[in-house]
Amino acid sequence: MQAKTGDKVRVHYTGKLTNGVVFDSSAGREPLEFTLGSGMVIAGFDSGITGMQIGEKKTVHIPVADAYGPSDENLVFQFNKSDLPQDIPFEIGMQLNMHADGEGQVIPVTVTDITETGITVDANHPLAGQDLVFEIELVSVN
Structure with a gap:
């Protein structure tokens, strides 16, 4: 089963800056749960999960425009x-x-x-102006 818009998904992730510094991770916590395409997460994270299959792991590179945007x-x-x-x-x-x-x-x-x-x-988001890298594992699709 592939994850598609409208599906409720659960993922484990580690978010990094392009220099390798980790800024967030679900390690040691429950997986992140959200509905694909609902705007609950940044666009690049959402689109990176679309098409994944349960148990699949991948690394997604998200440019500034699909992350938190440029610093204003x-x-x-x-x-x-x-x-x-x-x-x-x-x-x-x-x-x-x-x-x-x-x-x-x-x-x-x-x-x-x-x-x-x-x-x-x-007042910019702390990650504004940054390209991001996420290591993602799709845990479930409902």
Whole structure:
């Protein structure tokens, strides 16, 4: 049985950057379960599984456009420290939530730079701008 759009699939995977650094893996956890073609995962991961058979293993190379897209400089923001809460000990790499509008929408951001007078945060997905490599094993198809 080959996996096709609309099927609920379960996969084990290891996600790597092109330099071999692992950024995520299902090792030691339950397989990832989702419906093919539903938009629940990045496009390249979805299309990489389509056509696989149960028990099949393969490596899928996903270009930026089919992963998290290019990094967008419009999603990098600078703030004056004087405009921020003084009780937060900001650190590079720190994850924060930023309110995007008056309607309560919250966007996760990462602190990327700290100066004497301000901080820079990035609202891009941490893997934006990266080509990705996934080792995938199709566990089941329903």
